[in-house]
Each structure stands twice: as C-alpha cells, then as structure tokens.
Amino acid sequence: MNIGEEQRGDVILLAPEGRLDSNTAPAFEARLMERIKNGGTRLVIDFSQLDYVSSAGLRVLLMAAKRLKAAKGSLALCSMKEYIHKVFKISGFLPIFTVVDDIDAAIAAVSS
Amino acid sequence: MTEAAENPLLRLAGDAVSTSSQEWIAAIEELISREQPFLAYDLCRRAEKRFPDQMEIRLLAIFSLLRGHSSGAARQALADISGWESAVKHSSRELELLAEIHYLCWEQLGAGDDLHRSQSLHSELFEQGGKGACRHGSEAAIMGWCLGQRENAAAIARALVEECGRDAEGESAEQRFQRLLYQGHGALVLDLGDEALAAYRQAVRESGRDYRPVVAGLHQLRAMERMGLTVPEQVAEILKPPRIVIFGGPLIDPPGLDEAIFPPAKEAPLRRAIAERLEEIDARIGYSSAACGSDLLFIEEMLKRDGEVHLVLPCALPDFIEARVSYAGEQWEARLRAVLPRAATVGYATGERYLGHNALLRYANHIITGVGWLRGDLLLTRPHLLAVWDYRAVNSPGSSSDFIDHWPDITTLHLIELDELALEGDDPGQVPGPPADQEPMQPERTIHTMLFADVVGYSKMGEEYLPNWFKLLDQIKTLCADLDTQPELVEAWGDAFYVVMPNARALVKYAFLLRDAFSQLDHRSFGLPQQLNVRIGLHAGPVFKDLHPLSQRVVYSGRQVNRAARIEPITMPGEVYASQDLVALLTAEENTVKHELQVLEAPYTPWYKAEYLGVIELPKKHGKPPVYHILPAVDQSRSDMAERMQIHLKNDLSELMRLTQALESFGEENQLTEQEVLDFNLSLDELVTNAISYGFDDEGEHSIRLGLWLDGDWLRAELKDDGKPFNPLETAPPDLSADLEERNIGGLGVYFVRELMDEVVYRRHQGHNVLTLAKRRSIVEPPSNN
Numbered sequence: 052m053n054i055g056e057e058q059r060g061d062v063i064l065l066a067p068e069g070r071l072d073s074n075t076a077p078a079f080e081a082r083l084m085e086r087i088k089n090g091g092t093r094l095v096i097d098f099s100q101l102d103y104v105s106s107a108g109l110r111v112l113l114m115a116a117k118r119l120k121a122a123k124g125s126l127a128l129c130s131m132k133e134y135i136h137k138v139f140k141i142s143g144f145l146p147i148f149t150v151v152d153d154i155d156a157a158i159a160a161v162s163s
Numbered sequence: 164m165t166e167a168a169e170n171p172l173l174r175l176a177g178d179a180v181s182t183s184s185q186e187w188i189a190a191i192e193e194l195i196s197r198e199q200p201f202l203a204y205d206l207c208r209r210a211e212k213r214f215p216d217q218m219e220i221r222l223l224a225i226f227s228l229l230r231g232h233s234s235g236a237a238r239q240a241l242a243d244i245s246g247w248e249s250a251v252k253h254s255s256r257e258l259e260l261l262a263e264i265h266y267l268c269w270e271q272l273g274a275g276d277d278l279h280r281s282q283s284l285h286s287e288l289f290e291q292g293g294k295g296a297c298r299h300g301s302e303a304a305i306m307g308w309c310l311g312q313r314e315n316a317a318a319i320a321r322a323l324v325e326e327c328g329r330d331a332e333g334e335s336a337e338q339r340f341q342r343l344l345y346q347g348h349g350a351l352v353l354d355l356g357d358e359a360l361a362a363y364r365q366a367v368r369e370s371g372r373d374y375r376p377v378v379a380g381l382h383q384l385r386a387m388e389r390m391g392l393t394v395p396e397q398v399a400e401i402l403k404p405p406r407i408v409i410f411g412g413p414l415i416d417p418p419g420l421d422e423a424i425f426p427p428a429k430e431a432p433l434r435r436a437i438a439e440r441l442e443e444i445d446a447r448i449g450y451s452s453a454a455c456g457s458d459l460l461f462i463e464e465m466l467k468r469d470g471e472v473h474l475v476l477p478c479a480l481p482d483f484i485e486a487r488v489s490y491a492g493e494q495w496e497a498r499l500r501a502v503l504p505r506a507a508t509v510g511y512a513t514g515e516r517y518l519g520h521n522a523l524l525r526y527a528n529h530i531i532t533g534v535g536w537l538r539g540d541l542l543l544t545r546p547h548l549l550a551v552w553d554y555r556a557v558n559s560p561g562s563s564s565d566f567i568d569h570w571p572d573i574t575t576l577h578l579i580e581l582d583e584l585a586l587e588g589d590d591p592g593q594v595p596g597p598p599a600d601q602e603p604m605q606p607e608r609t610i611h612t613m614l615f616a617d618v619v620g621y622s623k624m625g626e627e628y629l630p631n632w633f634k635l636l637d638q639i640k641t642l643c644a645d646l647d648t649q650p651e652l653v654e655a656w657g658d659a660f661y662v663v664m665p666n667a668r669a670l671v672k673y674a675f676l677l678r679d680a681f682s683q684l685d686h687r688s689f690g691l692p693q694q695l696n697v698r699i700g701l702h703a704g705p706v707f708k709d710l711h712p713l714s715q716r717v718v719y720s721g722r723q724v725n726r727a728a729r730i731e732p733i734t735m736p737g738e739v740y741a742s743q744d745l746v747a748l749l750t751a752e753e754n755t756v757k758h759e760l761q762v763l764e765a766p767y768t769p770w771y772k773a774e775y776l777g778v779i780e781l782p783k784k785h786g787k788p789p790v791y792h793i794l795p796a797v798d799q800s801r802s803d804m805a806e807r808m809q810i811h812l813k814n815d816l817s818e819l820m821r822l823t824q825a826l827e828s829f830g831e832e833n834q835l836t837e838q839e840v841l842d843f844n845l846s847l848d849e850l851v852t853n854a855i856s857y858g859f860d861d862e863g864e865h866s867i868r869l870g871l872w873l874d875g876d877w878l879r880a881e882l883k884d885d886g887k888p889f890n891p892l893e894t895a896p897p898d899l900s901a902d903l904e905e906r907n908i909g910g911l912g913v914y915f916v917r918e919l920m921d922e923v924v925y926r927r928h929q930g931h932n933v934l935t936l937a938k939r940r941s942i943v944e945p946p947s948n949n
Contacts, residue, residue, distance in 0.1 A: 070823070073852040074816040103823075103841070105848050106912040113908055120903060134841050141918050142911055143899030 052078045055100065062158050066097040071108030080111040087115065092124030093161040097154055099130035104138055116148060125149070129157035184214045191223050198777025200231035201735075218247060222260040229264060231776060232792045233735045234271035241268065255291060258284050262302070273881065273935050274874065275310070275922035282306035286319060297327050301345040301383075304352045309390035309924060311892040311917075316352055323349035324358075337376055340369045344380045351387065356395045363401045372469070374405040374447065374542070381543045391890045391925045404544035405447035408465075409535040411528060411566035412457025412551030413581065415491040417597040424553045425456055427491070427594060428586040433457065433551065436579045438464045444547050444577060446470055450535040452477070452527060453502065454487040455495035457551045457563075462502045472502070475510045475534065477527035477561070482517035490598040510534070512744075513705050515722055519601035520608045523705055524561030532566060532754065533747025541775060545575055553581040571757035608705040611651070611719060612670035612745060613727040614662040616677060619696040619736045621658035631690035638689070639680045646672055652717060661728075663719050667703055667749035668756075671771055674699050674739045675795055682737055700730030701741035701793070703748045730790065743789040746773045769796045808872070814855045814865040814884075819848055822869070829871055835878065839938070842919040843871070843880060846936055849912030850882055850891060854932070858886025879937045889932055890925045891916070 052075040055066035063086050067079050086094065094115070112128070119126045127149040131139070139145050151157050187210040194203035207224035214220055221244060228237035241248075241264065248261065262284035269277035285303035289296055300323035307316030327346035334342070343366035350359035363380075370376055381402050384394050413425045425433075437460055449465040450473045452458050465472050476483045489496045503509060512527040539546045548570050550563040558564035570576050624632070643649070648669035654661040660677075664670040681697040704723030711718040726742070734740040741749075749771075760767045774792045808829045812818040823844055830840035851867060859865050867884040896917075897910040916923055920936045927933070 070819075072816075072819050072848055073856070074819045103844070105845060105852070106908060106915065107852060109911065110908040113903075113906060116903055134838070138845065138915070141915060143897075147903045147906060 054079060054082055055097070056082075059158060060162075062093045062095055062161055063091045064095045064097055064154065064158075066100050068100040070103040071101060071111075072103065072105040073107035076107040076111050079108070080114070083111060083115050084118075087118050087122070087124075092119065092122055094119065094124070094126045095154065095157040095161055096126070096128050097130055097157070098128060098132065098135060101135065102132065104135050106142075109138075109142055109144060112148070113144075125161040127151060127157040127160040129153055184210070184217050184220070187214070188217075188219060188223065191220070191227075195223070195227060195230065198230075198775075200227045200777060203227040204231065218244070218251075219254075219257055219260070222257060222264065225264050226260055226267075229267035229271065231735065232271065232738065232774060232794075234268065235737075236735065237264070238268060238272065255288060255293075258288055259295075259299075262288065262299070266302070266306075272874075274877065274879070275924040275935055275937055276877075278306055278310060278924060279922065282310060282312075289319065289323070297323065297342055297345040300326060301348045304349055305387055305390060305392065308352050308392060309926065311923065311925070320349040320352035324353070327362075336369050336371055337373070340366050340376045340380075343369065344376075344383070348383065348387065351392055351394065356393075360395060360397055360401065363398060367401055377402050378404050378542050385543065389926045389928050391888075391927050393888075404542045405471075406445045407448045407450065407535055407539050407542070407544055407546040408441065408444055408446040409532055409546050409548050409566065410449060410451035410458065410461045410550070411531075411548070411563040412461065412579075413553065413556055413563065414454045414458075414487060415456040415495070415594055417490060418594055419597060422555060424556050425581060426586065428588055429581065429584050430456075430460070431587045432584040433579070433581065434460045434464065436584060437461055437549070437551075438467075440549055440577055440579060441465065441468060441470075444549065446547075446549075448538065448542075449473065450475070450531050450538070450546075452487075452531060453483075453499055455489075455491040455499075459495065459498050459502065461549070462506070463498070466502060466505055472506045473508045473510070473534070473538075474503075474506045475512060475527050475531045477512045477523040478517040479511065479514055486517050486598050486601070490596055491594045513723060517601070518608070519603035520705065521560040521603075522608055522610055525565050526610045526705060526748075528561065528565035529751040530744060530747045532569070533750040534743065536750045536754070537743070537746060537773070537775070540773075545572070547575040547577060549577045549579070551579045551581055555582065569751065569755040569758055571754045571761060606707055606709050608707055608721070610703065610748070611706050611708070612664045612667050612701065612703040612748070613706075613719070613724060614660070614664070614670055614674055614677075615700045615702075615728050615730065616660040616662075617698045618658040618660075618681075619698060620693055621695060624692060628691055635684065635686060635689045635691065635695075638684065639677065642676055642680060643673070646676065648672075652719065666752055667701075667745055668752050670701055670703075670745070671739070671741075671749060671793055674701055674793070675771075678737065678739055696736040698734045698736050699739045700727065700734055701739065701745045702727035702730055703742070703745040726788070730788075739793045740776070741773070741791050741793050743791065746791045746793070749773070772796055809868065809870045812851060812867045812869060814859055814867065816852065816855055818855075819851065822847060822851060825869075826871070833873060839878060839940070842938060843878070843936070846916040846919050847880060847882065849915055850934060853889075853891055853912060854882075854884045854886055858884055858889060858932070860887060874937075876940050877937050878940055879935065882934045882936070883931050885931050888927050890927075891934070892923060892925050 053068040055068065057064040065083065065086070069075070071079060096112070116126050129151045130153055131150065139148070139150065149160050151160055187206070191203050191206050191210065194206060204224055204227040207220055207227060210217070210220045211224065221240070225237050225240045228240065253261070262281050265277040265281035265284065268274065269281065282303055285299040285306065289300035289303050300319055304316050304320040304323055307319060324346055327342045327349065331338070331342065343362050347359040347362035347366065350362060366380070367377065381404060384398060384402070388394050415427060416423055416425050441464055446465065446468065448471045449461065451461055453462060453474050453476060462472055462474070484496055484499065488499050510530070512523055512530055517523065535546045548566055550567050552563050552567065556562060567576070646669070648664065648666070650662045650664055650673065652663040662670070662673060664673060677697060678699060681695060686694045702723065704721070704726070706719045706721045706723055708717060708719050710716065730740060730742055757767050772794050774794070776790045776792050808825060810821065810825045812822060826840050826844050826847070829835070847869065854867055865885060867882065870881045872879055891913045894910045894913040897914050898906070916936065919938070921939050922937045924935045925932070
C-alpha cells in the first residue's frame, strides 16, 4: 500500500492511499507504529486518498489512538470520504476520534 | 413399480358440478399426502376455476408446486397473492399452509425473508395453541435461532420445552413420541444437549416398531443441522433408522452340473446362516428377487422377523416361475406364492415376457441395488449387502456377483460362503428337472436409457423461424461434442427429441446439457422471437434394437420406450424428471464408480441429486411409476444466469482485491448504486477475512465461493466455505458506548454485516458454512456521477 508522508513542524502527516482492509492493514500498521515508537506524538492521518476502510483498518487506528493517548500524544483524522465517514459512524468511532474536515483543522487539533 | 390406490382425481371428475369446495380440498390433500404433487396441482387449477375466492385452494396449489420443486412458478403465484397475505385475517389452516410455503421457498430459493415470514407464522400458530402447537413452537424456535434472533428463539424454546413436558390425556403412542421429540428440539435450541438426549431417549421408548416417526425426527434434525444448530453425536445412537438389507444369492442347482454349488441338502444350513446374519445386522427392510433357493430363504426369514420385504422380479410372473422357480420342485412355487402377498411391494424390471434374455436378470439385480439405495437415502440409512457366494460359481448375469462386484463399501458387505456349509440329511436332494432351456429370441433385448424432450413455445413460432431454430440446435450439437459418451440415436419430430444412450450416467449428463442450453443460451440472439423452454423425461429399461423394415434405420422398440415417452408430458418446463428405474440404474452405476474410486483411494464427488417426487400417474394407462427430480449437485440455475456472478476466492487475504473488482464490475453491469456496491463489499470483506483468518486449521489451499445475484427488489449474496463450522452471527456485538481505553475491535466486522444488510442467515450444509446476505434495493435511480 502506498502511504504518503510529510512532516510539518512536530506533526507527522500520513496519507494512506486506496484501500485499508485486512490485506493492506499490516503495512499501514507497521508504518504507524514505527512513527509512534520513534517518538512521534502528534499525528494527522489524511484520508483524502483513501477509498475504503474495513474493521481491520479501524483496528490499526484504534491501536494507534490508544498508544498515543498513553504517551500523552494526539491524533486527528481528516478529509474523509462519505462512505468512510458512514463506517466510522456505524462503528461508534466518531465520538472517540478527532475527525475534522481538512488538514489545517487537523494540524490545529493536534497542536493545541 | 409400486401399486397406488384409487385416484381421487378420477373420482371427482365425474361429479364436478355438485362437489363442494371442502370435497375438492379433501381430494387435493389426499393427493399431496400420497406424494402426487403434479396431480394435486392440476386438481387445484380446476378447483380454482370453480371456487376463485377460496384462498385455501390457491395456497394448496402453491404448496403442490413447491412439493414438485417448481419453485420459480410457486414464487410467481405467491407474488400474485401478496396483497391478500398482508391484508386479510386468516384461518389457522391458511396460516399453516403459508408457513409451510415460505419455509419451502426458503429451502429451495434461499431467500431469508421467506424464512422470516415462516418463522413469524409458526410463532403465531404456537401462541394460538391447540393441536399441532408443539410442532409450530419447534419450527418457530429453530427458525428464529437460524435467523439470529437468539433471545426470541430461546423464549419460544423455553415455552416449548415446558409445553411438551406435560403429559396430554388420551394421546396415542405416536403423539407422545412427537411431543417428546419437540421437547428435545427445544432443548437443543437452548443448548441443553443432555436434556435433549434424555427427551429423545424417552421418545424412542415410546415409538414401538414403526420406524416412520423416528425417520421423520431424523429428517428434522438434519434440517436443524443445515440451519447451523449443533446436534450432539450421541443422537445417532438413540434415533436409529431401520437397517436395509439388499440380498443376492444362487438358485438351487439344476440337475446335470459338473460340480454341486447349491444342492437341496444345503437348504437347512443356509437358512440358519441367513437367519443368524439377519439378526447380527438387525435387518428390518429387505430388497431381493424371489428365485428358488437363496432368495426365498431370505424372504421367509425376513418375514419371520416381522421385516418389510420388497421384491423386484426380472419379468412377468409366469415366465419367472418357469425359468427361476418351479424346476426345483412344486414346493418352491408354492412357497413363492405364499410370500408374494406378504411383500410390501412387488416390482418388475419389465412386465413383459422373459424370452430367454439374460440381460433382464442382471438389470433386475441392478434395480434391486438401486432401489435399496434410494430407499436408504429417504430413510437416512446406508443399506447393507448380504450375499451368498461360492467361489466356484460362474459369474453369469443374475448371480450374486452382480451385487458383490459393484458394492461400494466393504464395511457394509456381508458374505455367506456356501462352500463352507456342510450337507445335511441323507437325501442327496435331486431336483426334478432342469429349467426350461430357452433359446433366446432374436434380437436380444439390451438395457438402454432414453430421453424424451419437448420444446415449450415451439408450436407458436412461425415457419420463418425454422432456419434460426436450426442455428440454435447447431449450437447445442457443438456443446454435445464435449460429452464423454455420444448418443446412440437422436430423433426429432418438430418440437420433440428422442435420445437413446447406453447407460444412465451418460443420459443424465446429456439431459443437463440440454436443460442448460435452454435456460442459459440467449435464444433471441439466434433470431428467435422468444426464449424457449424444454420439458425432459428420462427412463431406462430393456429394449429391442433392430433395423426398421420400412425405414431401414436402427430403431429401439418395446413397451419401455413408450413409457419413457409418457413421463415427459407431466413434467414442468426447465427441469429434468426420471422414472425410478432410471434413477435406480444410475445409482447402481454410480456405486460402481464409487467402488472403483475406493480401490484407487480417490475421493468421490457427487455430481447430481435425485429428489423423490412421488408416485405419478402417467397418461394413457402407462402406470404409476415413482418419479424423481434430477438436478446437478450444485445448481447454478436457481436464478437468471445473466444476472448472476460467481467467483472462487482462495484463502489468501490478497484475494480481497479480486472481490472488490468482481463487485465493481457486477455493479456496473447491473446498474447498482455506489452505496450498494460498497455495502456488499464491506460485508463480504469482513466475512471473507474472518473465514480466511480463522476458518481453516490446515495450511492448505481452500476455495471460498461467492455468488451474487439480483432477485426482484433484492440484491443477494451467498458465501460458502469448507472451513470448520463457524456461525459468525453468534459473535458477541461490540460495546459501542465504550470510551477509547475500553473500546476493542472484536465483533465489529460482523456488526457491520448486520447493520448494512437487511438479512443475514447462516447454515451448515454438507460440510460447508453457508451465509446468505440480502439487501432490499432502494428505489433504483439512473446511475449518477456524484
């Protein structure tokens, strides 16, 4: 899976592309955990290039959120397509994640 | 080959005007209970004309269609009364019929909303109480469980167990058996295995010698297993179907043999040996011929045990007696005449004369094996073979080697070695005379299989379509080139075909090809005005093959040819039907294949199913043969192929990409909305991921089959894998209100499926997990780009 990456100040932006399912989740999980292990505490995941997410993808995000919370860090998700937003809603994930409209709002959310 | 009593249809026909609707209904129900669904349907159609407002008659018509496996027509008829179904208040008889109809629809078409409907009807009938309430409670609990309504199912099951636990006053032994059986079913739904077993044990103590209630109970348990319930293995030790024994053995030696095989002096020891073996095997039902010697000893011993005996004779009785019985002495004929009226059924391979044709003897033995196995399928038991054998005997047609050489399972094979039995008595036991030596009449009869087909819609086509009709037939001929066995004869008159094959396997394969050519080829693309359909009837039997003096072409003639032609007109278009003789021969041939594969230690894959339809009255006094519906083991024609997609996924997560591509192209072809494609993609992804990740204990490659199709307002999918039994609907739902720390991911995937689909049904079927998903389509709009 292709994962775009960018550093803005102390914020790490990750932008997975395509589909986040049980087949691609391990690659995304490895990248995400590596960034957290290396001390990244402010993370933004840009969903603008992501078309699809299954429970396997949600599992990775949930783990990352738990880790970051334990490390007093923060995580924000942004630019979700409609269907992914629906999946978050059904899962009951919207209240436990910071989900915002665009990258700027996401950076602001993790920086505050 | 079975006798049927007087036909209520004929009784009514003479008195049609004055008959009341209740009398019509009684006649229809009698036909249904005698397993004559087609006749019952015809009678319904006539009754409907006279009593158009009688809903019970219309429901009986639909029920008859389903009993005859004409599920497409039944579904259509059901749609026609859908307004009535939801509007009026119904009698309990109507509710009962509706519940049965929806259940059969679900079983045959797999639409979960039918199961829902059937469940709620049974549940309503259970609450009403009264006669049969326990049965409705049992059905409601089991179906509710299957539909994933665990709490509802458990509540019904608890009420059921309580209700059935009470002794009812004045109930018969059979009613008590049923009550205890349903109590056991209720306990199974509640996952109380031990209580269920205790109830079944008590039920069996009540059942006496009549095996039918036990077998009916076993069928119910099979259905429960298909719906995903776990039935404890010990049930097999409690509810036992009756043991079927197929028998073959030598005749009394005619005088003049170089070496004695079965001299009369061995009769008494052989009788004892047979009796001992029958006791060991616990034989309850027997199938055999009735020649002098071994056969009659077997029959007499079975009757002594109060067993049920079925006889198949190779030809008409007088010739049979002359060639196979009376030569050994008059007392043998007397003994035969004494047992004939006590046999449950007496069938004939052909009712015609013997004519010295030994092929009839071997054919009759194949029929005995075949009908014994078919009965075993119905009674859920594996037949055993008891054969009397002498290694010195010649393996001629009609000898025990006809049975032994093809028996597919040595664990159910019992041999009595005739040469090891001592002679008894002083009398050397000379038989009076040799069987009448008969020069076989020429040409000799041979066993062939025959197909008659009739094209529905042909006669309405104008002559201008004839060239295009031939183009379609050309295409069918091309498809035939792939068959292993080519027909010996194909004749056609306009819309009728007649095909002769050397064996039953080849004929059924030909019939499937023909059926598929009509259901799957697009006939309009051949320039025909409409899609045509085909009725197919199959039969087997001894026939004469000869040059016809007038045409100078090969023809097959005889009584059996005419009978083949009579099956086809009574059938439903698009399906293949066969006489019991054909199916029995097919079963015997298939046993030979199984036997060969077993020797090679290779696995056997079933490729066809034969469903018993009942005793069907043939037109023009051609008798009342038992008829079967033959269909491929995996029937892909359940819905329109053009709208159906099917792919096989390997148990590798990278296959999810193929799943997505397949769904997208299916969505594009069928103008599904993006939302629909995504909902199915996510649901199927979660289920496939589960199956791949947890379903298989070994490292080997497995295939997960996915089917997707449109069914009216519904979009449906079926997922099938051969992994270990796993019902995802039992997964605990996730706690959606937990905060981040407590939240975990378990159960979320299955929760998606439940949320996104309108119905999800799990069942375990023939070693596979089968999940069916369905979603009602939103109002279909033209595809948009946003």
